[in-house]
Amino acid sequence: MANNSDRTLEDWQAMSRKYWNAWSDATRKAFGSVLPEAPATAAPWHEGLEQWSRMFAANGSQNEMVERLMAGAKSYFAMLQSLAAKSAGQGAAMDAQAWTNTLRESFNFPGADAGLIDNPLARAMREIAGQGAKGFEQMMENLAPFTKQAHALLGMPAFGYLREHQEQYQKFAQAMLDYQEQSNRYNALIARASRRGFELFEDKLAERGEPGRQIESVRALYDLWVDAAEEAYAEIALSPEFREVYGAVVNAQMRVRKHVQQEVERIATDLGMPTRSEIDSIGKRLHELRRESRSRGDIAELVAEVAALREEVERMKTAGTKSAYGASAAHPRKTAAKSVAKSSKPRKG
């Protein structure tokens, strides 16, 4: 047994050496230099990817895109390493559950956020770039010290001439606590979806035991996991519970934002600066004036259209009268009809 185990370790070390040599070769070809610090053979494989992206950043091109590529490829490389190591040690004698456990472990790669253990869906959500979402998270981080005092604030009675201010702070504190509570509920559902994803993955994997359906590449395995993860997420995301929690977390976030805005407005007023409410109020009045002015324009258009129609009717009447008393009196209707058709004929088409 000891010999087998030694051989497995040797095989794995040889494989890792090959992997890092290939990285060195690839970076030499790409950047004209090798990796700045050649990692030890025991280093996680996605570390090569990190170093690659750092060299790219130094090159100064397409950073945003490289970041996104990194986000996608990191899990895949971690999976590559994990599965290669496992298969080097175990051979092919692993069932669906064992492979699922290996996959689960691969998501918890070294350096990954400990708060996201066994929760790849939460990681995918965190990787979504977008200031609309990030800005609020940053704001909440800045407000963290205040949140810690929030409980204490809530219990204090408000009195005196600053009573209203104190009540505002208490409402603000309550809003932040509520947001944290709703966020926790939301995160719990995402974690549940991740767990469900692994269950579905195991089921899907078990179906691949049939001849001709076996998975032969890590990429195919990764794609199968994505199918399972998305299926599980959709299951949770379309549930009545998710609907309620989603609404609650969005509403709670808006209440926090609103309190922050009120505070900013109070400070702006103290400093004699215009506030957003004032600008909104001006914007609204301006918009109403424009609508009034437009509707007057619309009325003017209608008046012009009625005038044109009257003219047309007059022309028809005149044509009808002439036809009745003129030379073509035998075909008055036809002439009138022709005249209408002519006057309403479009310019083209």
Place this chain on the structure above:
Amino acid sequence: MEPIRIDPARALDEAVRAQSKLAAGVRTLQQVEDVDYGVTDKEAIYREDKLVVYRFKGKNKPTAKAPILICYALVNRPYMVDLQDDRSLVKNLLALGEDVYLIDWGYPDGADRWLTLDDYINGYIRRCVDAVAKHAGVKKINLLGICQGGAFSLCFASIHPQKLQNLITMVTPVDFHTPDNMLSHWTRGMDVDLFVDTLGNVPADLMNWCYLTLKPVRLNQQKYLGMLDILDDKVEMENFLRMEKWIFDSPDQAGEAFRQFIKDFYQGNKLVKGGLKIGEKDVSLKNITVPVLNIFAEQDHLVPPAASRPLGDHVGTTDYTQLAFKGGHIGIYVSGRAQREVPPAIHDWLAKRTK
């Protein structure tokens, strides 16, 4: 039999292949030029506030009797219909002899925060339709509404039927309460008054975040891992980057219009349940008596086909046609299949109905 047959050497080989793609990607990414879009020549024929109506110029003069006005959604930029030379609904329609116009809504800012659906539908769209009719010298035009623009077009066709010859809707939500509609499901617990009163205009980044969370792993990881496969192909990378640019080139949403759209369409489902009012005007799909062509995508994750299909049950016209396209919400404009199938279907349908 074991479900997985990956030997270590093969896994290593896969990793090395990925490395060589990454290495090749360094060269490719330095070569790709800043991607552009909107390939067909066009002229502005009408402007109002931030919107512009363009008329596209084909190689030959249009032979169609009435023009098509494309009314795109507010939530993305309209150049998806003319993305690149070999992926352009507009170009293909022009080649078939159609006369194509398009409303470009522009990017709303704080000054547009109070724009309502009444302003958009009975205001902007009505005046755009009039401008196109005047420019083309016709009394009635064909309106082609896309996604949210399709829902707007349905309202417009109900209120102003005398201005249209035909109506075409593409990937348009009609029944917002089908069980597979994730966006609708999520919005129903939202206090949209609090949302709009707090945010004013709704930031594009927030909208994008919401769309990306519809399929978080597929859209944030798998798609970019797929980029590995094309990293050594300059043309494919440019196509990919062009699409990325479109996806994230999103305007903010005018607050009041957003409020009403969520309340009446997503939450109230009034387009099919009834009771919808745009400004002072009642909207009833039964008032739509012009011929209708409804095209939807069978793999659409944003507007599920089940949300589009019911249109035929609610419109008043006796001339209703529907076309199910094998593809997704974006594929219906940019896939190879779309280029072959969609423009001829629109052209043939219109040719039989345009006087």
